[in-house]
Amino acid sequence: MAVAVDATTTAWTDVNGVATLTVSNLTVGSGSNRALILLLMFGVGSPPAGITATWDSGGTNQSMTIIPNTTTADNSVLAGSGVLYGLLAPTSGNKSLVVSWTGNQEAHACAISFTGVDQTSVAVAFPHGNTVVHTTITASPVAVTITSAVGNMVVAAETQNAAVFDSTNGTTIAISSGGPNLAIAANYDSGAASVTLSAAFSSTSTWDATGCDVLASSGASSTSPSAGPIYSDFGQ
Numbered sequence: 384m385a386v387a388v389d390a391t392t393t394a395w396t397d398v399n400g401v402a403t404l405t406v407s408n409l410t411v412g413s414g415s416n417r418a419l420i421l422l423l424m425f426g427v428g429s430p431p432a433g434i435t436a437t438w439d440s441g442g443t444n445q446s447m448t449i450i451p452n453t454t455t456a457d458n459s460v461l462a463g464s465g466v467l468y469g470l471l472a473p474t475s476g477n478k479s480l481v482v483s484w485t486g487n488q489e490a491h492a493c494a495i496s497f498t499g500v501d502q503t504s505v506a507v508a509f510p511h512g513n514t515v516v517h518t519t520i521t522a523s524p525v526a527v528t529i530t531s532a533v534g535n536m537v538v539a540a541e542t543q544n545a546a547v548f549d550s551t552n553g554t555t556i557a558i559s560s561g562g563p564n565l566a567i568a569a570n571y572d573s574g575a576a577s578v579t580l581s582a583a584f585s586s587t588s589t590w591d592a593t594g595c596d597v598l599a600s601s602g603a604s605s606t607s608p609s610a611g612p613i614y615s616d617f618g619q
Contacts, residue, residue, distance in 0.1 A: 385534040399488075420538055425491075518589050535599050
């Protein structure tokens with residue numbers, strides 16, 4: 384069974400100076416082997432402590448889990464930071480995804496759901512997490528490369544603070560300049576042995592990107608999570 388996109392949010396949810404946000408523009412379908420990814424970006428150099436993410440808040444209250452090796456941390460506010468959360472078998476319907484953390488922050492969130500995903504665990508279903516943290520000012524694009532396979536999908540989020548993102552490769556989930564400091568983008572594409580997801584902007588900046596693979600339900604025995612994150616200066 385191949386992974387297929389079920390639904391995406393129609394825009395980023397952007398907040399500033401608060402400690403919570405609610406994503407309310409995603410409707411998860413009723414297909415088999417469902418899975419959900421939250422793409423979460425902050426206007427600080429590392430994601431804040433105490434993050435919780437709950438799908439169908441006030442209903443089935445399904446807690447989301449950090450996807451391994453998808454947390455960016457560059458100890459700089461210049462490019463912000465990001466982290467991905469995953470959930471298997473999300474409750475179907477137009478539900479509230481409530482995210483909270485410690486301390487008031489600039490934060491941005493969007494989400495995507497899939498069918499045909501391995502249901503073993505979040506770590507197995509979303510392998511090969513990878514981040515690129517670029518602390519040197521450089522030109523477009525923001526990019527991250529993800530190990531994958533035919534039949535899988537890959538998903539990523541990108542952030543920088545110099546200009547609005549103009550476009551992404553693959554399929555765009557959402558682009559926002561809701562700031563006040565960050566521009567963010569998210570996108571997905573079909574799996575292959577190696578897939579680079581990127582977002583273009585017409586300026587120079589420091590930037591971060593994070594992404595992961597989405598494992599097809601028939602491929603769990605041949606794929607395992609990667610050993611750890613990769614930090615690099617892309618294009619240097």
